[in-house]
Structures are given as structure tokens and as C-alpha cells.
Amino acid sequence: MRNLRTLDDLTLPELQSLLTEADEFAGDAAPVFYHNAVVANLFFEPSTRTKCSFEMAEKQLGIETLSFEVSHSSVKKGESLYDTAKTLEAIGCKGLVIRHPETKYYEQLKGLNIPVINAGDGAGDHPTQSLLDLLTIKQEFNRFESLHVVICGDIRHSRVAHTNAKILEKLGAQVSYSGPSEWMDESIKDDQYLTMDQAVEQADVLMLLRIQTERHDNGSGYSKEAYHHRFGLTENRELRMKPHSIIMHPAPVNRGVELADSLVECRRSRIFKQMANGVHVRKAVLAHVLNLKGEKIYDHVI
């Protein structure tokens, strides 16, 4: 694996092996401390959650990070993404973690000699988010075959929904969708659409999406309360879920909209576990992409 731009950079065996390694990081009996790389995190749009998660992964691996403040950067002097990235390569960065509002921004970076890890490209991909979702499901069920995953919310504008659906189907899961009809995608077949009442009864994994009011006008025409009542996971609906089924959400949660406030930390919720898993998959990705040669410096680390 030379870069991680989309999940298509991974074969299925590579993906499985990455998840296994991430799961070992999650177990964390004897963490390994690497100390031979400086990585730059370039966030051209705000994403505290993802940035903190990458930073934590880097720190736990002993990787030094360069703080690149986009708002202060030469980008403001009109420098291209390629020239900025090439500069960071020149000064000795061993890899770049990039989030950028432009879809497939990484296609501008083919001349780079250091790897790029995609931390989100516009309406495109966010591969480490997908990986953390997969790890969370794997930890729960230890399989993907014949699991029923229902993705709920704004499918049309979610970069993760499409990637997750595609990879989950490849891995043998059944994927359905729920949410306001105007937020469904052309690609969704009629028999893949479920009402929320059907979804809670059928899903092994209820994957709620965030209402991304930043990315588009909320054209749903529903108030928060009405949305919650019709399309959200209410307390009553949770009671009708299958005994073993779990709730996922990429966070930040709009409490009382996508799901009831009281359910955010309920026994079915894997929302904070997903965040913890985000660090683990990013550690696995960084170790692979940077081809780090581990060295156990401390027995107990960070």
C-alpha cells in the first residue's frame, strides 16, 4: 500500500489484514513505539475530530507531527496544493495526511514521492472513517457475511455512506437505506429502501448519518422534532431493535434529531467505541503506508 486515497487502494485481503492489525492495536497489550518519522497533517477544512484522531494515532506511534496551519499558509499567497505538498516533502516529511474540500484532490499530487493518506476529499471519500466503521462491526460480530446494515439519513450527500455500502456488500453484508426520500440516491433500488420502523426491526447494524447542515440547505422541510419523530431513532423504536443489534453514528451527534439524547450512551451504542477505533485504524494505516519499522522503546506508552 503506497497511499490510502480511497478503499480501492486496498485489495480485500489487504483490508482484512489492516483490520486485524487495527484490532491488535485496540487490544494494546504491548504497544510498539516508532520514532523515525515526521508527518504533516494538512487540514484545508476544519475537522477537529478527524485531526485529533490522526494526531493521537501519530503520537501513540511516536511519529512527530508538523502543525500546518492552513489559514496562515502560503496557500493564501496562491500556492498550489502540489507546491505546498512538494515543499513538505523537500523539508523531510515522510508522509502527508490531507483533508481538502476538493473531490479527488490527490490526483494533483501524482508527482509526490511520499505517501498521502486521505482524511476526506470533498464529497468524495473518507477511507479511514469507513475502516473504523468496519472495525467496529468486525469487533461486534466477527463477520460481515449476511449481516443486515441499514444506513439512515442523508445518503445523497454522505461521502461515507456510498463507500461503506460498496465495501460492506463486497464483504458479504446486505445493505438497506432509510431516511427522507429526497435524500435517497438514484443508485438505491426500491427493495433497499426501508421506513425507520422497518429498519429498527430488521437491522443488525443501524448506521445513523449526521444531518450535515453545513454541506447543503436542509431541504427536508422538517423541524428537528418532526425529523426525529419520522426518521430518527426514538426511544420507542430502540425498544423494537433485535437483541444483539447495535447503533452507530460518525458523530458529532445532533442529540434529539438522529437519535434520542438518552440513547447516545445506551448499551447498544457503539458511538464512542467508533471514535476509539478511529485511532486504532489510523495507527494501522500509518504503520503500513509509512512502512514503519517498529522498535519497542518503552513497555508502557502514552
Added chain:
Amino acid sequence: MRNLRTLDDLTLPELQSLLTEADEFAGDAAPVFYHNAVVANLFFEPSTRTKCSFEMAEKQLGIETLSFEVSHSSVKKGESLYDTAKTLEAIGCKGLVIRHPETKYYEQLKGLNIPVINAGDGAGDHPTQSLLDLLTIKQEFNRFESLHVVICGDIRHSRVAHTNAKILEKLGAQVSYSGPSEWMDESIKDDQYLTMDQAVEQADVLMLLRIQTERHDNGSGYSKEAYHHRFGLTENRELRMKPHSIIMHPAPVNRGVELADSLVECRRSRIFKQMANGVHVRKAVLAHVLNLKGEKIYDHVI
């Protein structure tokens, strides 16, 4: 000590022991280097001085820090302080240092499983600031009993004034006040009020407060020069101080207002020593709150 929200979290013996430990850090013969924690510093209002001081303390202890840029954060997407803090817990932070404009913000954080160190809550407390003041006095006099401390300036709006007065009295010191009458508090008794001319002659410790023009309209109606002349520490007044008495100020100083420019680095001034002590008390607090198990990795550190 599980958290440090206010000095009330400490018994008097705990406080004494913390000061002793901080004083050992100040001596610094054989510093111990810890390397097993990542802490997030969350500053929801600007405070370079306090933030740098915590960062220095963390670095000197070998603690890694997560840079949390509030202006870029999910907070802007409406995320609650609790959800932000819970996220940082989920991704592996071992503690949070928080400054927040809301008084007693920490009451929202009772569901957290990691400790919180209060770096200032609105008009409430700023316990590490009080601790560094106490350490500075202890280093000077090696006692608090029967010392006369005069706190000068805007008592009403100072979070540190009230905390310091309370703890100093508990420790056996006598506390008086000086400054414009409209900046005095209801709690101040008549015989506790001194004019600046009385204050300089009676004080062992002259604790000047910063005129916080950020926090309220300067309703004093005095020009800088008039304030300095009437309520400030002028060069002439300094000459009338007792031989052993010292000057303290939390900084940044308004030179020529609270005290004469030439006195900022005079022999009585402990202003820069207070800053150095800020690092030492924060190291002691972090070591206690995080329950760090020290390990001497290097003989000479940082």
C-alpha cells in the same frame, strides 16, 4: 485528588503537599521524565500565558499534548462541551486541561471518566494561578501565618482575588484590600480596606491585580495616569515598603498603571518568578491528577 476544579478539591494537607512537590520541581536537581499520557488542552477563550505554562509543564513531564483548536472545532457545529470532552476521552486522552468562559463549566462534565484540570472558568476559579501565588509566598517567607497580604485593584471582577483571600486566611495570613471603592466587594469589611499609601507601608506581600479592561467597562473614570497616581505602585510608594516585602502581579502588566515601568523587574518584584512557579505547580498538579508513575528516562531533561 481526582480533578482540580477549585481549591476546594484539596484538603489543607493535600495543598501543602502539592506546594512542597512543586517546590521540588523548582529545585529540579533530578527531574523525572514521564512518558505515558496524552493530555488535551482545551482553551475556549484566549490565554497564551496559561496555555504556554501548561504546555511547558506537560513537555517537561514528557506528557504529549493534543492541540485542540477551538476555533476550528465541532463546537462550531453546535457540539456540547460534554460531547467534545467525551470524544477526547474516547480517543485516548488521559486528562483534560480546560479554560472556558462559563462559570463552573465543569459541572457539565460529571459523566467523564478522565480528570479535568480547571485552567479558569469565567468569573469563577483559576486554581493553578492561586497555587503559583501561594508557592511564591511560601518560597519567600516559608510560612503564611501572620503575613499581611494586601490585594490591590479590581477585587470585584477578579477570580483569583477571592480564591486567594479565602485560602490565605485559611493558611493563617491577614488579608487586606486596596483600590477604587467601586471595585471593592460587599464581602470586604471596613477595616480590611487600605489606601495605597497605607498598603505599601503595611504589606508583606503587595499583590497587584491586572486592570482587566477585557472583562468590564473600565468604570473607574480615571485616566491611566490618574489611576497610577492614586491607586498604583509608584516609584515613591515603593520606597516606603518594608525591607523584606515583595511585589506580585499575575501579568500581563499594564506598565505605568498598576505599577511603575521601572518596578517590573526591581529587586522586590516576583512577577517573573511567579511565571516560573506557574510551570512548577502545574507539573505537580498534572503528576497528581493523572496519577503518573514516574520513570527516570534521561538524567538531563529539557
Added chain:
Amino acid sequence: MRNLRTLDDLTLPELQSLLTEADEFAGDAAPVFYHNAVVANLFFEPSTRTKCSFEMAEKQLGIETLSFEVSHSSVKKGESLYDTAKTLEAIGCKGLVIRHPETKYYEQLKGLNIPVINAGDGAGDHPTQSLLDLLTIKQEFNRFESLHVVICGDIRHSRVAHTNAKILEKLGAQVSYSGPSEWMDESIKDDQYLTMDQAVEQADVLMLLRIQTERHDNGSGYSKEAYHHRFGLTENRELRMKPHSIIMHPAPVNRGVELADSLVECRRSRIFKQMANGVHVRKAVLAHVLNLKGEKIYDHVI
């Protein structure tokens, strides 16, 4: 060397020895890892490139850095540069790297007890930029004597142009200039001025300056295309350069203005090598100024 404010802080032998040491860092067979200092980087005007380069140098030396965000700082409360610097000294910083819009800002800092490294002072100096240019030339030709260096562009407003010219002449090089006549300086003699067509044929080192549209109104009255055609390094002009001659540029490059897009990474271009050398000279400067006592902790570092 106590500070590095301008190149005048260095004798010629000191400068030669610094370049030799930087060149050893560039070779980097057995890097040494220092771990005994915290340095603060104070950037009062944006300069991602320089800041990242200093940070990389610091990380590669094992120096911890304090992130000082000027936009959040007490500077906004009216604190003087001296008081800010003195605070950082008080809390334990072992040195300051400062970029400031005011020319000779460092003259305000004479009361400091820790060294200052100038990362650019207004229209004044930028000594580490000059050093990296010198290192790049030294690596190429292993001498300065009788080299012909032509500096091209906005001489009048470039802090580096004047410093480089002065030191290059001291070291035995011949310096000429090219560019729009209104951007030439009074100090330039008539026989030092070359047209761009003359420059490409005579130069051993063609040192292109960036058109700094931030610092002054582009009064040249030329469109980008016209500037490039008349004063820039076009593809055709590059063909007429001497076989061994090289192209330098401090970056960021305005592609298609100072030089043709296709030449930025051509065989003559040392632009990205200059960036790499920036890290090496800054490591040498930091090691000298901070008087670091090296300790080889890891065999392979960063």
C-alpha cells in the same frame, strides 16, 4: 554565537564552520538526537514555509517546541514584545525563534537572557534564508570565489537580496542584478545591471526573487505574461544558460512569472534542494545558538 539576528553576528570563519556543519546534517549518516531544550517559535506574521522548516529542524534535533499562537496572545491585550519574550524566558524556554514585521525588532530584546534567532524582521534581514542559499551554492561549486551570481527581480524590496549580495561579495563572488529598472536599488552600479538575456548567459547562479505582491503595490505595470516575457526565466532563456549553471528561488514560486512552469523541477533547479537545506542550516544554527550538548539516543531518528 549568542544570537543570530543578522549575518553580521557571524565572523567569516564562524559562517564557514556553520555551513560545514549544516552540510554534515545534510549528509546525515549518524544524526544526533538532542533532548534538553524547549524553544518557542513566535511568528508575528504568517510564514508557513519558514515556520515549518524551523519546526522540522527542532524536531530532528529532539528540541521540543512551544506553539505560540500570536492571534490568541496577550499581544492582543497590548503586551509588549519584550514582556512576551521575557515571559517565555521565565517559563523555561531556552531560546526564541522570532519573525516580526518590525525591522530590527530584536533591539527591543536586549534585556533577555536567552538567545534569539531571527526568522525575518520586516524589510530587514532573514539570516537563515541567506545561509541556506549559501549552503546550496557551496554544495554545488564548493567555492564562492569568482562565481558570478545574478539576482533577478525586485531587489529594492527584498530583504534577502541585500544580505546575500553583501555576504557573497565578501566571500569572493561577483554579484550582478536584473529586473525592472524601477525595482533596482540606488546602491547598484551601472555595470552590475544586466538584462535577463545577458543574465542567463553570464550567471553561474541565477537567483530569482519572488514577486512579493504582498509587500508593495506591483507598480511594474506589467501583466504576468509581459513580466515573464521580459524579465522572467523562459524556456528559451534556460537553453542559453551555461552547462553547469543553476537556478535558485526562495519559493513560493509564481509559476509562469519568475520562471516557466516546466522549469520549476528541471535539472538546473535547486529550488526544492534549497528547502531541504533550510532545515539543515537551521539545525546548525539551533545547535550553535542553544549550545546543545548532543547525545546520541537513537541510531535512526525521524
